[in-house]
Amino acid sequence: MSSHDSDPRPLLLGGPALGLRLIVLAAMAAGLMVADHRQHHLAAIRDGVATLAYPIQWAVQAPLQAWSSMRESFATKTKVEAENVKLASDNLVLRLKLLRFESLEQENQRLRAVRQSSARVVQRSLVAEIVRVDLDPLRQRVLINKGTQEGVFRGQAAIDAAGIFGQVTRAGPISAEIILISDPEHAIPVQVNRTGVRSIALGTGRSGLLSLPYLPQNSDVIVGDLLVSSGLGGVYPPGYPVGKVTAVTRDPGQPLLAVEAAPLAGLDRDPEILLVWFDNAVVEPETEAEAKPPATASPATQPGRRPPAPAPTLKPAPQAAQPTTPSAPPATQDTTPAPAPAETAPPPEPEPQQPPPGNAP
């Protein structure tokens, strides 16, 4: 190590100069934090730093990715053939499901239009690859290789083939950060698919565990129940699977149930995810009726119901769908399926889970 610098300044550091520098730098850092935390003024700086960091982050995981892709390319022919057979049979089953799904979707939209409730279905999706870097072991966040250049925005929902994955917390130009549903700071409004009971699923910091702490003792939840997103809050599309209930603890001394669930999405093993765009607007009955040429279902009741509907009763539906505006705290904690008629009455259609009638193959 070096012994003495050859400049004439005193050997012992300290005194006012060092303390002054500490104060100035600390004040600058504190100013940055306040500006970033309170006003969100620093989006440009933050994006700049994140963009500068991205090539290094990418380079760090590149060898690992190269290794796994090399292993893939050396996979044996029999393995590939077996995989191909499996994919082909999967494809057949999925096609059969899709045939039914399309007719069900049409019917669903028609029925929703009759009831003036919103039909928020995913319209567009984008595949993003997860950059395999560890941002923080105690926070469940991941980095993806798509950013605002591809239209990614803050608060966008991310799903994978099995269920809801998380949402975008920060979108840079070429990369974005996603908070997983298992992050301790994350909460997702869910609904028990069997009964329609709504609640909030909180992350716990462990990738295989969600907790539902706001269910009253008398609510109907059993182990094995499927939790789907309820669509309240407007971030996630409704009706997508979130998790399965793994434990229900009924302690008579406690006012609330302790319910645990396991997320269905492969939070810690997905190589890629889907970012989705969905229409948050309410389907208006008129446009819907025009869009459907034959208007087969219930031709008698529709005209009778439509006239009073359009202007006045259209309003409550979007408000109920976004609890942030009217009364946030009670809406988030309540679990009785009463207050938002538009959301509760039609429990999310279980058509993706139901096997089609004729899937003998």
Next chain:
Amino acid sequence: MMRGTRSVFGWGRVIVLTILALAATVAPLPSFLELFRPDFVALTVLWFCLLSPRLLGLSYGWCAGLALDGFKGVLLGEHALTLTVVAYVASKLRLQIRAFPPLQQSAVILCLLWLHEFLLFWIDGVAGHPVTDWRRWLAVPVGAACWPLLTAFFARFASRR
């Protein structure tokens, strides 16, 4: 050869070492090892502060901290503040620490790393997203245990001309 830090240590090496430390902070590890990953950037800042606090003291800590904030995607300025404070203490006590035998040096580093982690913990709490998991403190003793190895590596890196 040891005439002055400026001649021993070019800016290029400083930048390379810093980027290495940043990369080591986010490099993918098996999940059971993740919690034991030492804070490489804090250790690098400490080493530079002990080596040549005039050239690479507080302002270096500040810049490295800001880069780390960008890397981890946390509140901008969080690590900048904590690393500046740690660099200040290290610069103040630099002559004593450098005279210590290795084991004692590691003990001092343990205290400094603990201070760093505590400040982060505190800022997280003030900013409204606290991580109260006890496992966040695991990296501190691991970092102190790594200190002798790291100094050996850095000294090699520095003296190779």
